[in-house]
Amino acid sequence: MTSKHDTPTDRRDFLLAAGGLAAAPLIGQAQDRTVQATVANRRKLGQLEVSSLGLGVQNMSRTYQTTIPSRPEMHRIIRTAFERGVTLFDAAEAYGPHEVERILGVGVAPFRNDIVIATKFGWDIDQQTGQRRPGLNSRPAHIKLAVEGMLQRLRTDRIDLLYQHRVDPQVPIEDVAGAVRDLMKEGKVLHWGLSEMGLSTLRRAHAALPVSAVQSEYSMLWRGPEDGVLALCEELGIGFVPWSPLGVGFLAGAIDAKTRFADGDIRQLESRFSPENLPHNLALVALVNSWATRKQVTPAQIALAWLMAQRPWIVPIPGTTQMAHLLDNIGAAHVRLTSGEVAELNQAVAAIPIRGARLPDAVLAYSGVEAPLREK
Structure with a gap:
């Protein structure tokens, strides 16, 4: 069976199904408000100032490996995001591989000096062909070679925020930090961060070279960073950037009990979306819908506003290849949750245990x- 992709009408249709036809005028009002919404607020990732919401561009070369979006439309989405106040754009050499960086480089060219480009190294990718070889590679020489390729593809002279995409179990993090420090001295990298790392590695990395941001999956659907990562970021003054803040469309209403995914769509391999677990997990979607009705906004906006309300240094990077969803997501920056509402919503989210794993083993x-520890 094919997947039910996140089309412009899916979010509306799912909310109507969950909340009844009485919600229809409400949804129209929410959509009207997002048309002119901008991201006016700023947040800090360490000492790096960015918009309170960013844009993840991972799927702009190929959506869940099943469709190829129009590049001119992706450039238009990137430029519209900037016009609406978004200043953080997140890519990686592994996305494509390489192609997403090329798309982003063209898209941001007119306003390059007014934004923050984040990208990531760490997988073993051939810099000439883009072929992705098995495993990881964070050897210092490879990092420096990877950054040279990034600069060319992104059409820029520096990376504002460079992440290690995944921790290489063969390379001490101090050696990684040393390579990044060298790149900083050359002006090719301004800030650095880690993604999905172990806690000890984060502490060691920050001691070797101050870390500006950590990137990991985090949403109402998967709250793993609450188990240590957020506390350590707070202790060390590190910002946090949640990827998949909408649970790969789940929290926005793109998936229902009948959804089955196409071959090549990674969600097909995530057991949280399996036919046996999905009906149970949809209780979370019902909760989000009820709060969307209560606050007169859309489900996606509730999910993003909830994340931003957890800490003042959290900057979600929802990804999209559709203009309607970009505008909807940007509207989340204007949703206000009181401290009492945040506590109430946190309690309700915690009461819904999610069945299944977030990713394949x-x-x-x-x-x-x-x-690994550095040899003495």
């Missing part, structure tokens, strides 16, 4: 890894 094996 082979992918999860790369998360939470600790870098």
Whole structure:
């Protein structure tokens, strides 16, 4: 069976199904408000100032490996995001591989000096062909070679925020930090961060070279960073950037009990979306819908506003290839949750245990890894 993709009408249709036809005028009002919404507020990732919402561009070369979006439309989405106040744009050499960086480089060219470009190294990718070889590679020489390729593809002279995409279990994090420090001295990198790392590795990395941001999956659907990562970021003054803040469309209403995914769509391999677990997990969607009705906004806006309300240094990066969803997501910056509402919503979210894993085991094996100690 094919997947039910996140089309412009899916969010509306799901909310109507969950909340009844009485919600229809409400949804129209919410959509009207997002048309002119902008991201006016700013947040800090360490000492790096960015918009309170960013844009993830991972799927702009190929959506869940099943469709190829129009590049001119992706450039238009990137430029519209900037016009609406978004200043953080997140990519990686592994996305494509390489193609997403090329798309982003063209898209931001007219306003390059007014934004923050984040990208990531760490997988073993051939810099000439883009071929992705098995495993990871954070050897210092490879990092420096990877950054040279990034600069060319992004059409820029510096990376504002460079992440290690996953921790290489063969390379001490101090050696990684040393390579990044060298790149900073050359002006090619301004800030650095880690993604999905072990806690000890984060502490060691920050001691070797101050870390500006940590990127990991985090949403109402998966709250793993609450188990230590957020507390350590707060202790060290590190910002946090949640990827998949809408649970790969789940929290926005793109998935229902009948959804089955196409071959090549990673969600087909995530057991949280399996036919036996999905009906149970949809209780979370019903909760989000009820709050969307209560606040007169859309489900996606509730999910993003909830994340931003957890800490003032959290900057979600929802990804999209559709203009309607970009505008909807940007509207989340204007949703206000009182401290009492946040506590109430946190309690309700915690009362819904999610069944199934967030990623296939082979992918999860790369998360939470600790870098080896440096030999004395």
